[in-house]
Amino acid sequence: MEAALNKPPLLTGQYAFFFDFDGTLAKLKPHPSQVSLPDNVQYHLRKLADLSHGALALISGRSINELDKFTQPERYPLAGVHGAERRDINGQQFTLSLPANQMNAIRRKLQAALGDIDGVQIEEKPMAFALHYRHAPGSEPLVHNCAQAITAQYADLTLQQGKCVVEIKPGGVNKGEAVHQFMAEPPFSGRIPVFLGDDLTDEAGFDAVNQYHGVSIKVGQEATCARWRLEDVPAVWSWLSGQVAYFEQQRAITSRRADYESFGRSL
Numbered sequence: 001m002e003a004a005l006n007k008p009p010l011l012t013g014q015y016a017f018f019f020d021f022d023g024t025l026a027k028l029k030p031h032p033s034q035v036s037l038p039d040n041v042q043y044h045l046r047k048l049a050d051l052s053h054g055a056l057a058l059i060s061g062r063s064i065n066e067l068d069k070f071t072q073p074e075r076y077p078l079a080g081v082h083g084a085e086r087r088d089i090n091g092q093q094f095t096l097s098l099p100a101n102q103m104n105a106i107r108r109k110l111q112a113a114l115g116d117i118d119g120v121q122i123e124e125k126p127m128a129f130a131l132h133y134r135h136a137p138g139s140e141p142l143v144h145n146c147a148q149a150i151t152a153q154y155a156d157l158t159l160q161q162g163k164c165v166v167e168i169k170p171g172g173v174n175k176g177e178a179v180h181q182f183m184a185e186p187p188f189s190g191r192i193p194v195f196l197g198d199d200l201t202d203e204a205g206f207d208a209v210n211q212y213h214g215v216s217i218k219v220g221q222e223a224t225c226a227r228w229r230l231e232d233v234p235a236v237w238s239w240l241s242g243q244v245a246y247f248e249q250q251r252a253i254t255s256r257r258a259d260y261e262s263f264g265r266s267l
Ligand SMILES: O=P(O)(O)OC[C@H]1O[C@H](O[C@H]2O[C@H](CO)[C@@H](O)[C@H](O)[C@H]2O)[C@H](O)[C@@H](O)[C@@H]1O
Pocket: 020, 021, 022, 023, 027, 028, 029, 030, 031, 032, 033, 035, 059, 060, 061, 062, 123, 130, 132, 134, 162, 163, 164, 165, 167, 199, 201
């Protein structure tokens, strides 16, 4: 049986922060379009990014385009579609694309198999498809079989399970790879990674962070390879504001100390 996981300790070093989006920063909603990020959460994210010299990224199944809308006017480093697209701190974007004729063929197949099923939603992304069945739980086997048939047909695609969703995404793409890519470059490199996530897609991120002896934090009660746990999204929000308060206090102490020292030298 899995050992009970504790709440993460107060982090007191130099960290690189990686956040999943849906179910971690933002509460789950019946439809993907109903999600939003409260103003105070955006404020704390901005503060944490500033206090960490920009070493904060979102790593999500959503596209970069969508993540930017949730966090505007900020333009954080981002990994979208589980890492199939990534934007670094300088705004340079790396995108893994699928041939247009392949996307078209898959769209047609999905429409034919699932388009008429009440409650099933086909969400198209730049190089992937998310098949939602939150409103048609009985259709899960059909949705799953359909996605599996498509990934069996294309060697460059793979399945990603999530909360009431099955996704068809490019193979070799996962959140762990995205963590490694960010950690190989400034301002992330040399820092201790912290990853917060709630879903199966986040396990690869936890595994990557564990390899750096970092801080992996599972949101929710499911089994995980993460080393710490927070109960739910509001617990993430209060953890975030607590970390910001601590880092701000540390910054104030450091700056007061620097003032005293410079005053002392001027005497
Ligand atoms: O990696 P994430 O940031 O957690 O994104 C995973 C998927 O999240 C979205 O779907 C999920 O959230 C919806 C809104 O709360 C919910 O209605 C749905 O049932 C969930 O599966 C998003 O729509 C997907 O594109 C993301 O891949």
